[in-house]
Amino acid sequence: MNVIFLGPPGAGKGTQAVRVCERLGIPQISTGDILRRAMKEGTPTGLAAKSYVDKGELVPDSVVIDIVRERLAQPDCQNGYVLDGFPRTVPQAQALGEFASIDAVVNIEVSDEKLTARLSGRRVCLSCGGTYHVSTLNGATACEKCGAELIQRKDDKAETVLSRLAVYHAQTAPLIDYYAQRGLLKTVDGAQPMDACTAAILEALGEAK
């Protein structure tokens, strides 16, 4: 099953992709994680992406399209994948349509007010990609999966979150109609608790137990 997770920043795309991928035995492909890894390693792609990511702007289409095209050609994608954070513009969706066949697009809906609270409290592990929220960390500062230090993403600072939401509404939200017109869209309430959200996504994909 080839699936896209669509939704605003902080909707829970990454959190839910980890759970759904584990259940379905397919890889999660997060363009945000790939770009952050490249930035950490200082690769040419990472250096080119840094100024966009830190400001909450979108990295140029050509860069992310090439990243995803190469990634989907890997053998572990043969039985399916979840695309988390791609496509994010209509040109990206059109390009994807030329090299991949998508079975479903899950649109995770959450209000802007809730998103701001989620993102300002998010803490992440840059080592293994673990994602947490301060409200459930009980003061812990290390990743419970690998022990590395948890940090606040630069683009989770309040002013950058507002830019990311504006970018989402202007450039990514049009994909909701784009995929609805193609009969692929499944909308899920992302404001419900995490387990309920996972169950709703699996049901929408026809994978509920």
Ligand code: AP5
């Ligand atoms: P990316 O990393 O993709 O960021 P994003 O889309 O803004 O998404 P987030 O990672 O912020 O949120 P999420 O929906 O995954 O939520 P999460 O599960 O973490 O991209 C970063 C940047 O890279 C972009 O700004 C851009 O510059 C660049 N980029 C990436 N892809 C690109 C592309 N295709 N084109 C161009 N540029 C690109 O959850 C958020 C928080 O909420 C966590 O603390 C979590 O614990 C909590 N939470 C989650 N679900 C729930 C729930 N149900 N109830 C309560 N809390 C919850």
